[in-house]
Structures are given as structure tokens and as C-alpha cells.
Amino acid sequence: MKAELVSIPLYEYQRLVGGLNEISKLRAELEHLQEKFARDIAEDRRRIAVLEHCEPEPRNRDRGEVLAALIIKNCGHMPRQDARKIMRLSESQFSQLLTASSDIIVISPSRIDHRVKILSLK
DSSP: OOOOOOOOOHHHHHHHHHHHHHHHHHHHHHHHHHHHHHHHHHHHHHHHHHHHOOOOOHHHHTHHHHHHHHHHHTTTEEEHHHHHHHHTOOHHHHHHHHHHTTTTEEEEEOSSOTTSEEEEEO
């Protein structure tokens, strides 16, 4: 293919140069936005990692020991419902706690009212 000179009017040349300048500006802006987007993603990942890694609160860590101490304080036995209210736990949380503490806590029906469950230590 043979290179040939092409003549174009001045306004066409200026329009082409203006278009090239606009393209280079847009390319630079795009690169800047891509870098900013990558930094934002990295920052978000760091924030999520911090939120996911939270230490358990001290009261959550030792609930079994607190329940055992509460039972000991009440002469070695106490109603299940009273213990749950004192510890301010929901029914499901308290049930999970009792399941986890089954090696030290015994649940038995009351001698007076069999609907009431009594907690005592093994």
C-alpha cells in the first residue's frame, strides 16, 4: 500500500485534533476512576474484615459460669424461668445455654408443680 498525502480543510483538522484531545482527557479520567474504584474496594474489604472479626463480649463468654454461680447463690436450685429472667436472655438463647452447659446443670420438674422446671448443679 502506498502512502499518499491527503489534504483536508483546516476546520476538519481542528475538529480531529479536538477529538483526539477529548479522547486523551477521557482516557486519563477513566484511568483515575479505575484506580479510585480499586482503592475503594480495598478499603471496603478492610472495613468488612474488621466488622466480621469481633471479639465476643465478656458476658457472652462466661454465661455458663454465671448461671452456675446464680444457682449456687440460690441454695443449689432455682426455677428455669427465674434464671432466664435474671440473666435477661431470650428463650432460644437460654435454651442454647442450657444445652451447652448440660455437663454441669441438671433440669428436672418441680415436686410441687411439674410444669415448672428446676435447674440444679450435678
